Amino acid sequence: MAGSTVLREGPGFLLARFRCPPGDPRWSGENWVGPDDHVVFPGPAMRIARGRSEFVATAQETMLYNRDEVYRRALLAPDGDDCVYVAVRPGLAAEMAAYAGITGDRLFPVQHVPCRSRDYLLMRRVAHRLESSGDAAAGLAVDEAVLGVLGHVMGAAGTATHSAPSGDARVALEETKALLVGHDTEPPSVTAVAGRVAYSPYHLARLFRAHTGMSMYTYWRQQRLRLSVARVLDGDERLADIASDLGFSSHSHFTYDFRRTFGVTPHALRAAA
Numbered sequence: 001m002a003g004s005t006v007l008r009e010g011p012g013f014l015l016a017r018f019r020c021p022p023g024d025p026r027w028s029g030e031n032w033v034g035p036d037d038h039v040v041f042p043g044p045a046m047r048i049a050r051g052r053s054e055f056v057a058t059a060q061e062t063m064l065y066n067r068d069e070v071y072r073r074a075l076l077a078p079d080g081d082d083c084v085y086v087a088v089r090p091g092l093a094a095e096m097a098a099y100a101g102i103t104g105d106r107l108f109p110v111q112h113v114p115c116r117s118r119d120y121l122l123m124r125r126v127a128h129r130l131e132s133s134g135d136a137a138a139g140l141a142v143d144e145a146v147l148g149v150l151g152h153v154m155g156a157a158g159t160a161t162h163s164a165p166s167g168d169a170r171v172a173l174e175e176t177k178a179l180l181v182g183h184d185t186e187p188p189s190v191t192a193v194a195g196r197v198a199y200s201p202y203h204l205a206r207l208f209r210a211h212t213g214m215s216m217y218t219y220w221r222q223q224r225l226r227l228s229v230a231r232v233l234d235g236d237e238r239l240a241d242i243a244s245d246l247g248f249s250s251h252s253h254f255t256y257d258f259r260r261t262f263g264v265t266p267h268a269l270r271a272a273a
Contacts, residue, residue, distance in 0.1 A: 004085075007130035010143045012092025013150070017127050020081035027080075030070050036087040037107045038065040039153055041115060041123045043084075043230060044077030045181040045223070055111060056177040059226035060212075060219065062115040062153055064108035067093075076178055082230065084127045086146060096150060100158030113156040114213065119149045120226055121262045121269075128233040128273055165211060172197040173211055176204065180220045185247035187220040225261050228254075232266045233273050239266050 008015045040063040048057045049072040057063050093107045175197050194201040208216050224246040231242050243254030259265045
């Protein structure tokens with residue numbers, strides 16, 4: 001895939017990082033997944049359209065693409081696309097389907113599953129380590145880590161009932177997510193969001209929590225925290241500047257929330273990287 005940096009050819013999979021700037025023509029045309037199934041860990045948010053289905057993909061979902069799928073993307077974040085993905089080869093795909101009890105021609109019965117904080121951080125750390133140093137000695141650890149995450153993703157996909165609402169409720173839910181991730185430094189009020197999607201604040205709050213498992217504020221905060229991971233790993237920005245840029249009231253507040261979410265402080269993560 002053009003724009004991809006292949007990081008590792010593992011047992012039955014290819015691990016890569018994909019970047020696509022805002023001006024790239026792929027934002028305005030159709031995109032083909034390719035001959036392999038894909039498990040994608042998004043960074044900046046975007047809209048994904050597959051057939052008549054449109055979804056706001058954020059760093060809090062693991063996106064699942066069956067081989068040969070065609071889809072369209074639309075910008076939501078000014079940074080474009082920056083994701084880590086795993087292309088699953090046919091042999092491994094068959095094993096994963098068997099363990100998850102999935103039958104049929106398609107590996108994934110759903111389009112996305114929730115992404116655990118630990119999985120998001122792990123995939124970003126693995127990608128950063130391979131991209132920055134090409135550490136061949138870490139091959140066993142990397143392969144086990146990726147296969148472990150794939151196993152969890154398949155388990156979630158195999159048991160998912162996909163409780164996403166339909167009709168107007170689905171539109172309201174996706175638009176709410178788009179509004180939340182579009183605010184970088186402070187979250188919008190529930191009244192303002194409810195007004196934009198033509199729901200009462202009470203109804204919208206219940207709908208959002210029922211189908212995401214979290215409040216709108218938590219969703220907004222988690223998106224900011226996950227976007228901070230790449231900046232902590234990849235750059236040399238002052239951590240205090242990252243915290244301020246992402247709307248945290250102080251460096252200590254950022255550090256507290258980061259550690260509570262990922263189990264490690266930003267400073268320790270950068271030092272380890």
